[in-house]
Amino acid sequence: ICSFTGTMTPYREVEKSFKPYKDGRRNGSIQGGVLDFACPEASDQMVSVPVSQDAPDWLQSAKMFAICGMDGFRFIRCPFSPLEQLDLARSALCDWTEPPNVSNLELHFGSCRGLWDEHRRDPQNALLARLSWLTLGYHYQWTERRYDLAKHSSFPRDLATLASELASACSFTLYPEAAIVNFYGPRSTMGGHRDDAEPCQKAPIVSISIGLSAIFLLGGETKDVAPLALLVRSGDVIVQGGSSRGYYHGIPRIIADSAPDLMRDVENVELGEVASWLRNHRINANVRQVFDKPTALADTHRIETQATRVSSSAGCSPNQGSSERPASDHPSTKRFKS
Numbered sequence: 001i002c003s004f005t006g007t008m009t010p011y012r013e014v015e016k017s018f019k020p021y022k023d024g025r026r027n028g029s030i031q032g033g034v035l036d037f038a039c040p041e042a043s044d045q046m047v048s049v050p051v052s053q054d055a056p057d058w059l060q061s062a063k064m065f066a067i068c069g070m071d072g073f074r075f076i077r078c079p080f081s082p083l084e085q086l087d088l089a090r091s092a093l094c095d096w097t098e099p100p101n102v103s104n105l106e107l108h109f110g111s112c113r114g115l116w117d118e119h120r121r122d123p124q125n126a127l128l129a130r131l132s133w134l135t136l137g138y139h140y141q142w143t144e145r146r147y148d149l150a151k152h153s154s155f156p157r158d159l160a161t162l163a164s165e166l167a168s169a170c171s172f173t174l175y176p177e178a179a180i181v182n183f184y185g186p187r188s189t190m191g192g193h194r195d196d197a198e199p200c201q202k203a204p205i206v207s208i209s210i211g212l213s214a215i216f217l218l219g220g221e222t223k224d225v226a227p228l229a230l231l232v233r234s235g236d237v238i239v240q241g242g243s244s245r246g247y248y249h250g251i252p253r254i255i256a257d258s259a260p261d262l263m264r265d266v267e268n269v270e271l272g273e274v275a276s277w278l279r280n281h282r283i284n285a286n287v288r289q290v291f292d293k294p295t296a297l298a299d300t301h302r303i304e305t306q307a308t309r310v311s312s313s314a315g316c317s318p319n320q321g322s323s324e325r326p327a328s329d330h331p332s333t334k335r336f337k338s
Contacts, residue, residue: 011192011223011248018215018229018252019189034215034229037065037075037236045228049074055169062169067228070218072204072242074170078235082262085235086271089210091156092181092283093119093274096134100153103134120273132188137178137297138290145197147178147290155179155297163206163287172204172241175298177290184254184282186212192223192250195240195288203289204241210234211278213258219248234260234278254282 008016040046049066051059063077080088094116097103105112105127112127119126137155138147160176167174178198182190195205209232216238219227227248232238240247259279266272289298 009223010226011217011219014227014229015192015217015250015252018217020187020253034231035067036231037063037077038231038233040065044068046075051169052171054171056165059165059169064169067218070228070244070247072172072240073218073244073247074239074241075230076166076169076237076239078233079166079237080235082260082266083271085210086263086266086274086278088208088285089278089283090271090274091158092183092210092285093128093277096136096156096181097128097131101134101136102139102153104132105130119277120270131183133183134181135178136181137176140178140180140197147197147199149295152178152297159285159287160298162208166206166208166237167204167239167241170204170239170241172239174203174206174287175289175294176206176287177295177298179285179287182284182286184212184214184251184284186254186256186280188251188254188282190251192217192219192227192248194221194246194248195286196246198288198290200289200292201245202292204239204245205286205288207238207240207284207286209236209238209282209284211259211282212280213255214251214282215253215255217248217250217252218244221246221248223248233258234263251284256280 035043035046037046040048045068047066047068049064051062051064055062059076059079062079065075065077067073067075078085097115098113099111103112105115109127115126115128115131119128123129136153136159138149138152140146141148141151155176155178159179163176163179164174184190211234213231213233216230216232217227218230219225221243225248230238240249257279259275263275263278266275
């Protein structure tokens with residue numbers, strides 16, 4: 001987006017510098033100046049911060065970072081095992097794509113069922129290739145840029161629990177009421193935008209990414225602020241709370257051939273097919289609270305009961321986490337299985 005003077009905004013300049021071109025320019029390795037949380041020592045902008053004691057045990061050993069000058073922003077390096085990532089992706093592809101959840105396909109094809117099964121039978125001609133987004137819970141009205149209390153589906157309970165637990169690790173409270181799930185191919189992008197349509201702006205947005213790596217831009221309250229570029233890998237979690245909840249952000253680049261190797265050897269047939277799909281795609285589920293006073297859709301009683309239980313056991317050692325317990329004991333291991 002250009003200003004009225006004809007000059008490009010600082011956000012747009014950075015955004016354009018990362019976009020690949022059809023003629024092959026910039027299709028190779030990513031450019032410099034990208035914050036990589038796998039190497040936090042490379043920049044003094046990335047600061048390691050402790051996980052809240054109110055977080056559940058499985059998150060106590062997670063690696064979490066803040067960015068200097070970005071109030072309320074947290075980056076959690078992948079706290080999931082490869083199997084947990086595949087279970088989450090399977091839910092997105094198989095369960096969340098079913099009506100009455102809403103997707104971009106409805107406008108041209110009506111209510112679509114069995115997208116993942118159709119893809120498994122005939123991937124070359126399946127409608128799944130045209131899926132770019134779907135909504136859960138309260139369905140965002142794209143044209144009006146608002147939410148309608150009358151337009152909603154049930155919110156997946158396992159995703160609600162996961163998002164609220166991730167928020168609690170960052171000392172935030174989140175009652176999940178809506179999610180936008182985006183599906184990216186190697187050439188997909190998302191322009192810089194602010195998530196300002198929700199009446200509730202005090203609760204954070206929890207964003208979970210699975211599959212191909214991406215460049216995530218994090219700017220400021222206007223596009224006159226040049227954004228920082230972050231590398232987001234499969235399983236990484238971004239939490240935008242505090243002032244960062246209203247900052248411009250976007251995805252100018254998906255990095256081809258960047259799916260983790262750990263997803264390549266999968267014994268379960270269907271999860272193996274999910275892993276194969278993820279080698280050329282990225283899924284991002286961003287969860288938010290819509291209303292200041294949580295509605296019945298948020299299942300507040302269950303989340304508050306869970307928070308009380310977590311607080312009562314918060315005296316565990318900060319080194320006691322998912323990497324130190326059997327996989328069968330990990331609270332997320334069976335979370336997304338049907």
